[in-house]
Amino acid sequence: MKIFQTLSELSALAGQEVTVSDWITITQEQVNQFAQATGDHQWIHVDVEKAKTGPFGGPIAHGFLTLSLLPKFFESSMTVVETRMGVNYGLNKVRFMAPVPVGSRLRARMKLLKSEPIDNGGAQMTWEVAVEREGSAKPVCVAESLARHYP
Template identity: 75%
Template sequence: MKTFQTLQDMAACVGQEVAQSDWITVTQEQVNQFAEATGDHQWIHVDVERAKAGPFGAPIAHGFLTLSLLPRIFETAVEVVESSMGVNYGLNRVRFMSPVPVGSRLRGRMKLLTSEPIDNNGVQMVWETTIELEGVSKPACVAESVVRRYP
């Protein structure tokens, strides 16, 4: 975990890889719960036996499940002591580059692309987060996440 005292301290890292998260194991239970929450019951995600005979050889996580792990990735990678709140402001670009088999582990590598002041003494940051799949050279996902943080 990379810890900064202030938002300004973090802003000084524009253009740099700042941190990496802890590893996160993707479970079938998570995949099933995500399917229930979103209504995406595609067999490659939720039908374990059929998925074993499918194109990936096992059930895989939804791409959007992988993307939805961004808050958890941020939580285990970066802390700003003098920041009371962060808000998801959106995404600029997202690519799902490798399937994520159930049981695999993911972590995020975070590069701060921009940091701009906004109202209420906050900052708007754009983070390039590369979600790595343990043991695979090609990332599972690369996303530009826009986050607003406030003191």
């Protein structure tokens, strides 16, 4: 866990990889709960037996489930002490580059692309987030994520 005292301390790292998150394991229960919450019950995610005969040899996580883990990756890897809140502002681009089989372990590498001042002394940060699957040479997801933080 990296700890920064202020937004300006973190902002000074623009252009650098700032942190790498902890590993998390993707479970079938998570996949099923995500399907229930979103209404996406495609068999490659939730029908374990049928998925074994499918193109991935077993069930895979939804791409948007992987994307929805970005806040967890950030939370497990860094904190800014003198910040009262942060909000997701959006995404510039997202690519799902490889499947995430159930049982996979994922982590994220976060590179701060830029930090720009916003109202109330805050900062809008643009991050390149590469989600890695343990044992895989290429990322499963790469996203450019925007967040606004306020002191």
